[in-house]
Amino acid sequence: xxxxxxxxxxxxxxxxxxxxxxxxxxxxxxxxxxxxxxxxxxxxxxxxxxxxxxxxxxxxxxxxxxxxxxxxxxxxxxxxxxxxxxxxxxxxxxxxxxxxxxxxxxxxxxxxxxxxxxxxxxxxxxxxxxxxxx
Amino acid sequence: xxxxxxxxxxxxxxxxxxxxxxxxxxxxxxxxxxxxxxxxxxxxxxxxxxxxxxxxxxxxxxxxxxxxxxxxxxxxxxxxxxxxxxxxxxxxxxxxxxxxxxxxxx
Numbered sequence: 001x002x003x004x005x006x007x008x009x010x011x012x013x014x015x016x017x018x019x020x021x022x023x024x025x026x027x028x029x030x031x032x033x034x035x036x037x038x039x040x041x042x043x044x045x046x047x048x049x050x051x052x053x054x055x056x057x058x059x060x061x062x063x064x065x066x067x068x069x070x071x072x073x074x075x076x077x078x079x080x081x082x083x084x085x086x087x088x089x090x091x092x093x094x095x096x097x098x099x100x101x102x103x104x105x106x107x108x109x110x111x112x113x114x115x116x117x118x119x120x121x122x123x124x125x126x127x128x129x130x131x132x133x134x
Numbered sequence: 135x136x137x138x139x140x141x142x143x144x145x146x147x148x149x150x151x152x153x154x155x156x157x158x159x160x161x162x163x164x165x166x167x168x169x170x171x172x173x174x175x176x177x178x179x180x181x182x183x184x185x186x187x188x189x190x191x192x193x194x195x196x197x198x199x200x201x202x203x204x205x206x207x208x209x210x211x212x213x214x215x216x217x218x219x220x221x222x223x224x225x226x227x228x229x230x231x232x233x234x235x236x237x238x239x240x
Contacts, residue, residue: 004140009230015150016157016223022173023161073201075169076162 027078034129038122045118088128139228146191159211167207
């Protein structure tokens with residue numbers, strides 16, 4: 001095995017830190033994507049529940065496709081992103097479906113319910129954005 | 135008697151370029167070939183040669199795909215590669231005399 005001086009080892013570790021920092025910097029798109037997803041939820045969940053208009057569904061679809069178009073060409077996917085996304089998306093889906101069914105059954109047209117429920121549904125993506133940042 | 139930490143250095147990862155490649159991939163689920171090339175600052179052919187060595191050692195996995203019509207090669211670290219990298223980092227820290235850190239700190 002090659003001998004390595006403490007100075008060379010420290011230099012190697014500095015190089016490791018530099019490479020890791022570059023990856024973290026280029027993985028920041030995930031924070032922006034999760035944040036946009038959370039904000040989109042805040043807008044489109046109440047809009048869909050209260051208006052039930054085709055235009056809202058179309059706008060939501062366009063928003064999701066735009067998000068996909070933003071995320072897909074990224075050159076690096078940060079460590080743990082896949083697991084974070086799958087977990088957040090699973091919880092988000094359960095909340096979206098559950099609170100939509102509850103809202104239409106028990107609170108139709110109740111603005112306060114749909115606004116508060118929108119915040120609840122947005123929480124998983126907001127938490128994911130925070131975790132992706134750290 | 136405790137063995138000197140240099141005995142725990144991984145001979146495959148020990149090369150400066152391969153250490154940079156592995157460090158880059160350790161911080162990612164996956165990274166595009168061109169991104170690693172730009173980060174490590176080597177040519178396509180040099181990176182290709184080093185990735186082949188790391189792949190043969192079972193440390194790196196290369197997968198080809200497309201984004202739109204453009205072909206892309208994605209690189210990722212295998213579980214064996216991650217374990218070898220952690221052990222190598224631990225040895226480097228011991229030699230440098232710095233305290234151990236978790237991967238999240240790197």
